[in-house]
Amino acid sequence: MSMTRRASLATIATAIAGGLAADAFSFAGADAAPSTEPRQKIGTLEEIRAKGEIAFAYPDANSPARAMLLTNGDVVAYSLICTHMGCEVAYAQETETLTCPCHGSVFDAARSGKVERGPAPRPLPEIAIQSSQDGDLYAVGLSAPIFGRPESIEENQALYGTGDGR
Template sequence: MGKSLDLQRRVFLKSSGAAGAVAGLAGTFAAPGEAAAATPVHCPAGDATPPALSLGRLGTLRVGEPRSFHYPDARSPCLLIRMGMPTEGGVGPNQDVVAFSQLCTHMGCPVSYESGLRLLQCPCHYTTFDPERGGAMVCGQASTDLPRIDLRHDSKTDIITATGVNGRIFGRL
C-alpha cells in the first residue's frame, strides 16, 4: 500500500507541476489589445542622440501636476513632473523637475502619476515606479526601472529641454 500511495503522490505532483507550467506560460501572453499602447519601433544600431525638445517654462509647472509630451518621437509618450523637493536626476533651481517614459517596461502599458502617493503606476499589471528615485521599480511585474528623460534647464530663459533618454523605452531594440 505504501508504494501505491507514493506512486499516486508522484503522479499528482508531476501533474500539478505540468499544470502550473502551462498556467505560467499562459500568463506570459497578453490578452488581445492589452499591450496595444505600445507600437514597437525599430531603432537601427548607431542612431545618434535624439534632438533636443523644448518642453516649456519651468515657472508654468505646478507641483504634482504632470505634463504630457512625446520624446524622442511621436510614438513615445512621456510625463514631465515637478516633484516639489530635490529629486534624483531633477533639474531647475530646486532640482525637482523630472521626466519619464510613460511606457511601462513590463509590457508597454501607459503609466500614470498618482500625486497622492507620489508614484508612477501601471494599471495593467500593477507595477509601481518611484520618480523620486530616478524611476526605480518599487514592485510589480517589470524587471527594469522606468526610462528617465534627460532634462536641461536654462536659468536665463526658464526653459526646460529634453535632451536624451536614460534607459530602454518599451518596444525599442
C-alpha cells in the same frame, strides 16, 4: 564631471536669475543623454511650477512622457512606457508614483523610476532635462531604451516618424 539627472526648482530658478547661458545650467545627466537623441522643448519652469507636471512625448510623437515637480523641489521626467510589456503608466502626484494599469507595476518617481512593485523588470527610462536662460525646459536624452523600441533614434524615427508631426 559627475552630473545628476535632477535639480531642484529653486536651484534652476537661481541659476536662471543669475543669468547663466542656456545649457550652462543643466540638470540633465550627461550619462543619460546619448548624442543621437533629440533636444525638444517640453514646456517652461512657470508651467511646471503652476501645474506640478508637464505631459509631453519623447523621443517621438508616439512616446508619452511626463516631467514632474516633486515635493522635495526636484524636477524629474520619465517615459510613461512600462518596462514590462509597454502599457502606458499613470502618474499620481499625491504619492509621486507611476502605476501601470495592465499588470499593476508601480514605479517611484522620487527614486529614479525604480520598481516599487513588479512584474516590471527595470526602472522607467528617465529623461534628462535642461533649462534655458529664459525658463524653457528641454528634453535631451533617455537613460535607457523604451520598451519594444529600437535602441537608436535613427531606427526609431524610421519606424515611427520624426516626432514633430511630419
